[in-house]
Amino acid sequence: MTLFTNAVESIQIGVEDLSKNDDRRVLSAVRNVHAGVLLLCKEKLRRLSPDDEILLAQRFEPQPNDKGEVAIEGVGRNTVGADDIKKRFKTFHVALDWKRFDGMADIRHHMEHSYFKGSRKRARQAVADAFLVIRQLLVEALQEDPLKTLGPECWTALLENADLFAAELQACQVTLKSVRWDTEAAARALPDFACPSCRSSLVRQRDPNNKSQPNAALICAACGESAELGPVLSLAFDETFGAQGHIAVKDGGEPPISTCPECSEETYVVKEGRCAACDFTLPEDAACAICGSGLSAEDYYEHDGLCSYHAHVASKDD
Template sequence: MTLFANAIETIQIGVEDLLRNDERRVLSAVRNVHAGVLLLCKEKLRRLSPDDEILLAQRFEPQPNDKGEVSIEAVGRNTVGVDDIKKRFKAFDVPLDWKRFDGMADIRHHMEHSYFKGGRERARQAVADALLVIRQLLVEALQENPLTTLGPDCWTALLENADLFEAELQACRVTLEGVDWDTEAAARALPDFVCPSCRSSLVRQRDPNNRSQQNVALTCTACGENSELGPVLGLAFEETFGAESHIAVKDGGEPPISACPECGEETFIIAEGRCAACDFALPEDATCAICGNGLSAEEYYEHEGLCSYHAHVASKDD
């Protein structure tokens, strides 16, 4: 069986697992669809490779041959992993929705390592994310027709599953749209809300009529777990502000989000000077007792009224 045929068959088996009225097959559905997507990625690398399929190898090195020339040869038997696939796709300008790919992988991870509850709903989300990635790989990367390649039964099932999940997601989002978000950061992070227990996006307000940000209490339609706003915002901020935080740390600047001195969640918004979870705000007179410079949330909490520099100086004097 070719690599491409294996990828298609694996996806088809995953979709068949999802359609079965058998909870024991739900995790298998996610595993198979995820594995099939990985195989499609490898198929793209195979087609980009010379005749030796070198881009499928995890490692390769230049080697001299008996003609005095240099050839590139695989080292070891390990095939390329996800991180290297991402790097090689970037190197060869192959676009892919990695956010959806990672979301699908994250759901698989939590289904495998956490209490198995609400599996069918989580699987529906993972397969809905996979649909767009599969289409992008087949149509854009591999120039294949999804309908004829996957077959009408499989392709129709993928489309119907995506429509059903989208309807459930919108029903959840409606319960949050009426909230008067006091912090701009919280409103911006709304599309990245996920359940802290199972990482499903099917998070809704327990009281759909509530409009106060500070009274938001959440429940997950997928696994049934309840959560307060803080943990959900903490995860959402990681996604929403992750790139900005990475750039800030890399350039020696201050990340946009930090731990709140009051509630401990990673939900203190530097630009707004307040916490989105508990509404703690730095006092207006939060300045260093020695130099008078304004204090960050971390300094206010850890250094008892001193900036980092003067707290360091004081600690040396001790």
């Protein structure tokens, strides 16, 4: 069996598992589809490789050959994992929707290591993410026809699952968009809302008619667990503002989101000067007890009334 055939059959089996009315096969569906996507990635690296398929090796090193020349050879039997695939795709300018790729892998991880309640909806999300990644790999990276490659039954099932999940997600997000969020940051992060328990994006309001943030009670439509607003916003902000925060820290600036001194969630919006979860704002007299300079939320939270400089000096004196 070729690598490509193995990839295709893994996806087909996973889609068949999801279509069965048997909760015992739900995790198998996610595992098989995820494995198929990884194999498609490896197939792309195989096609990029010389005849020895060197790009599939996890490690390779220069070795002298029998002609006294230097050859690059694979070391060991291990093949590339997800992190190596990302690096090599970047090196060879192979585009892929890594956010959906990681989302699919994250759902598989949580399904394997936590409870199974409501897992069919979580599986639908994983397969819906996989559908777009599969299409991108087949059409753009491998120049293959998805309908012909996967077969009409499998491809139609993937399309229908993606449509069903999209409808469920839209229904959930309608209940969130009706809320008058207290911060612009919270409204901006709505597309990244996810359940802290299972990481599904099917988070909705219990009362779809509620329009007040303080009265917003959230529940996950995938696992059925209640979801506190603070942890939901913290996860969403990490997705929405994570890259911006990384750049700010790298350049010596202030990240857009910091820890709230009141509720301890990563939900304090620096630009708006308030916590998106509990509405905490810094007291007007929040200043360093030594130099009198105004305190940031981070200083107020971490340094007990001192600016970062004088907190550092005080720690050295201790």
